[in-house]
Amino acid sequence: MTGIRVADLTYRYGAIAALDAVRFEVDEGAFCALLGPNGAGKSTLFNLLTRLFVPQAGRIEIAGHDLQANPRAALAKLGIVFQQTTLDLDLTVRQNLTYFAALHGLSGRDRARRVDMVLERLDIVDRAKQKARTLNGGHKRRTEIARALLHDPAVLLLDEPTVGLDAAARAGITDHVHGLADEGVTVLWATHLADEVRPDDRLIVLHQATVLADGYANEISGVKPLQQAFLDLTGADA
């Protein structure tokens, strides 16, 4: 089954196209990096994939569900980590997770069990009683990823999740999410940092509202380092 299918997606802000007939597919359980410079259309694509916007043309399928025709089934399969933190800083980690689980209609023992499970999965059990405000950047991100996994989504979207993190925390989060893909979760990871992409990752390069390259990272970069290949593709100076 396909994890994410995007067909001929178009979105304009007035005369300016943010996405122009964008199409791609991501297989189930694949880690797919969405690489693009600032202003490439990544954020618009995320807003469309999460149904905060509706496409002006084209279709989106999440784990086999059409997002337009059947939004609730599609959203139930979707875990999202937004670029800016969406934690309630005055609540503890556990309270944040419990609140989100409730937004998905989860309650009682099942909810408590799931919260314990994701805390363990992201290795933040010891932070559960801490207020989100007191967490460091890396642990905030881990909490948000834990939260996105609470309802056992088939597809995980992450919008530049390592922004503002130090090198160690970045590597930790990147490794962890790669691990999730190995467990069968389809991952779409938006970034503008080529070093977060591994050679055998699926890679989509988005530039000026269109898909510039679609394949595996090692195929797209060829013999060059990916960073250089990316800069060459997008026409930016090194």
Place this chain on the structure above:
Amino acid sequence: MTGYLTALTAIVTREALRFIHQRERFVAALVRPLVWLLVFAAGFRAALGLSIIPPYQTYITYETYIVPGLCGMILLFNGMQSSLSLIYDREMGSMKLLLTSPLPRWWLLMSKLLGATTISILQVYAFLAIAAAFGIVMPPLGYLTVLPALVVSGLMLGALGLFLSSFIKQLENFAGVMNFVIFPMFFMSSALYPLWKMAESSELLHDICAVNPFTHAVELIRFALYASFNPAALGWTVLAAVLFTGLALWGYSPEGSGIRRRG
């Protein structure tokens, strides 16, 4: 259905926790009407002569007259404030979280509205208690019968705030909301003076006050505080509540502009 109730409970609880964590907001929300009641009303007591109009059956002091208007003021400010807080990115983030839940959007927004209204009503009761401590008391039954009036009025004003928040891009626009929404709604209503008093000065102003939904909310609260019922006020308040809720739901629909404007 359990899922719906679970989400509703969680959203209302979160609003309550936010309220507990922001004690300054609670104090500020109480100071405003208390200044009006204990300072402004005391000063104006002599200047304004009030005749006996329903629901009052006897001469009343000016302080007693403005209590329902000040209850309305708390609901009005809170309705605008809780929605304007959405303009902060942090609150906007939590809104995104809400809107990407698989439950129907209308349900989630209504839950949020109900949560904010619950908090407002707690503040109104705190205000009524302080007013009572200063000797401005209502009939005992009135404290109970006012509850449904506060719910309807609170939902109406909260929905207006939610609708406005889907159009306001920046926090600086709060001044605009003060000038163009809060002040006109409050002053062009029966909160501070009965409408017949307004008619003596200007028929036009009287007519504007008479269509202002806030006037009807205040009158609904005023009658309910005296355990009597004003069907016209209820009708207009409910109508405005339905209209503003419809606009708020549209504003936050994927097709609307609420999220799009901020990306």
